[in-house]
Amino acid sequence: MLENIKGNLIVSCQALPDEPLHSSFIMSKMALAALEGGAKGIRANSKEDIIEIKKEVDLPVVGIVKRDYEDSSVFITATYKEIDELMESDCEMIAMDATNRKRPNNIELAELVSYTREKNSTIQLMADIATLDEAVQAEQLGFDCISTTLHGYTEITKGKKLYHDDFKFLKDVLENVNIPIIAEGNVITPEMYKRCMELGAYSSVVGGAITRPKEITKRFVGMME
Amino acid sequence: MLENIKGNLIVSCQALPDEPLHSSFIMSKMALAALEGGAKGIRANSKEDIIEIKKEVDLPVVGIVKRDYEDSSVFITATYKEIDELMESDCEMIAMDATNRKRPNNIELAELVSYTREKNSTIQLMADIATLDEAVQAEQLGFDCISTTLHGYTEITKGKKLYHDDFKFLKDVLENVNIPIIAEGNVITPEMYKRCMELGAYSSVVGGAITRPKEITKRFVGMME
Numbered sequence: 001m002l003e004n005i006k007g008n009l010i011v012s013c014q015a016l017p018d019e020p021l022h023s024s025f026i027m028s029k030m031a032l033a034a035l036e037g038g039a040k041g042i043r044a045n046s047k048e049d050i051i052e053i054k055k056e057v058d059l060p061v062v063g064i065v066k067r068d069y070e071d072s073s074v075f076i077t078a079t080y081k082e083i084d085e086l087m088e089s090d091c092e093m094i095a096m097d098a099t100n101r102k103r104p105n106n107i108e109l110a111e112l113v114s115y116t117r118e119k120n121s122t123i124q125l126m127a128d129i130a131t132l133d134e135a136v137q138a139e140q141l142g143f144d145c146i147s148t149t150l151h152g153y154t155e156i157t158k159g160k161k162l163y164h165d166d167f168k169f170l171k172d173v174l175e176n177v178n179i180p181i182i183a184e185g186n187v188i189t190p191e192m193y194k195r196c197m198e199l200g201a202y203s204s205v206v207g208g209a210i211t212r213p214k215e216i217t218k219r220f221v222g223m224m225e
Numbered sequence: 226m227l228e229n230i231k232g233n234l235i236v237s238c239q240a241l242p243d244e245p246l247h248s249s250f251i252m253s254k255m256a257l258a259a260l261e262g263g264a265k266g267i268r269a270n271s272k273e274d275i276i277e278i279k280k281e282v283d284l285p286v287v288g289i290v291k292r293d294y295e296d297s298s299v300f301i302t303a304t305y306k307e308i309d310e311l312m313e314s315d316c317e318m319i320a321m322d323a324t325n326r327k328r329p330n331n332i333e334l335a336e337l338v339s340y341t342r343e344k345n346s347t348i349q350l351m352a353d354i355a356t357l358d359e360a361v362q363a364e365q366l367g368f369d370c371i372s373t374t375l376h377g378y379t380e381i382t383k384g385k386k387l388y389h390d391d392f393k394f395l396k397d398v399l400e401n402v403n404i405p406i407i408a409e410g411n412v413i414t415p416e417m418y419k420r421c422m423e424l425g426a427y428s429s430v431v432g433g434a435i436t437r438p439k440e441i442t443k444r445f446v447g448m449m450e
Contacts (some may be wrong), residue, residue, distance in 0.1 A: 008399070009445055018315070031247050033442065037440065190444045190447070197448075219415045224419060
């Protein structure tokens with residue numbers, strides 16, 4: 001998958017149960033729109049959505065399963081169960097929360113990585129991180145690439161946006177790790193996408209700005225409030 | 226309908242048969258996303274889509290029927306047939322091509338307006354125009370409002386964009402007609418939407434930038450080509 005996405009756009013096609021577009025059918029058509037628009041990869045949530053998407057488009061998929069657990073704030077591919085579901089989806093890459101937060105049942109991130117590698121040696125692994133320390137750790141754990149997905153979405157990084165200070169956090173990660181870095185999280189405009197790629201991001205994941213019409217509508221309406 | 230949309234956003238939810246999201250179901254969910262995002266009106270194409278949308282959201286709808294005719298380049302609600310279909314859809318407003326181009330079967334625009342008024346006196350009429358002359362003519366013909374939809378999309382206006390020269394065309398129309406003017410066509414960013422409203426647009430229709438993920442993807446991908 002990494003070869004396909006180098007220098008290219010990944011479009012995230014997700015709609016959780018409480019969102020207006022929640023439907024594997026709709027997500028598969030969103031993926032088709034992304035393909036026709038020039039995207040080279042898809043990020044998608046849940047085994048069901050990924051299976052539908054793979055019927056519709058011939059693009060590599062980064063799979064995640066978002067699921068809430070009572071004993072942890074980690075919700076992106078948090079346990080063995082989600083890894084197993086993603087293996088069944090035939091996605092080319094699995095992304096998982098790679099933050100330093102406690103996982104459900106105190107599972108260690110390193111254990112999840114080993115588990116995935118043992119079950120399927122060809123599937124690639126993306127580390128969704130929020131801080132520089134987590135990025136460095138992810139490289140040490142043998143992830144194939146790192147995504148800035150969670151920067152701004154953990155207790156420690158709350159309120160931060162990837163684009164703050166001309167993408168300073170992205171620059172810091174790029175300087176300190178050697179595996180491919182994917183810019184993700186608040187890449188909202190074409191100009192921001194361009195800037196991330198110019199700075200050296202290997203690829204960028206854009207989701208809400210393309211596939212969440214409710215969020216886009218809010219951004220328009222918000223201009224006049 | 227005009228009261229509802231005053232100072233507010235209308236989201237156009239359209240996907241023609243050759244587009245990836247072509248589906249009345251998907252369009253109804255797009256309309257739901259628009260509603261949840263704060264839109265106060267929907268513009269939609271075809272009786273089928275409008276009926277589905279009206280099941281899903283309680284927002285006024287501007288209806289159109291796009292259909293190609295061999296003897297004319299007019300394709301937005303071009304003849305009596307499309308008017309009849311829209312009457313059956315229960316839309317609150319009908320938008321029709323109000324350019325000076327020859328219509329199919331040489332029907333006159335004035336005849337279409339009279340026909341609609343006679344069949345249903347409560348339905349409102351929007352004139353989709355491309356030039357200032359057409360805007361002035363639309364007001365004389367008794368349209369309830371004018372939309373700049375076709376500016377840039379007719380032979381005479383080819384290559385023009387609504388946002389050119391700080392929305393000069395919109396300003397010209399605003400200065401020369403007294404009925405409400407809707408800014409539509411190439412309102413691509415929240416900033417453009419804001420500018421149109423500040424200049425005095427009664428409302429603005431945003432479509433592609435919210436509900437056409439293929440077009441949005443293209444805009445991102447295009448930055449790196």
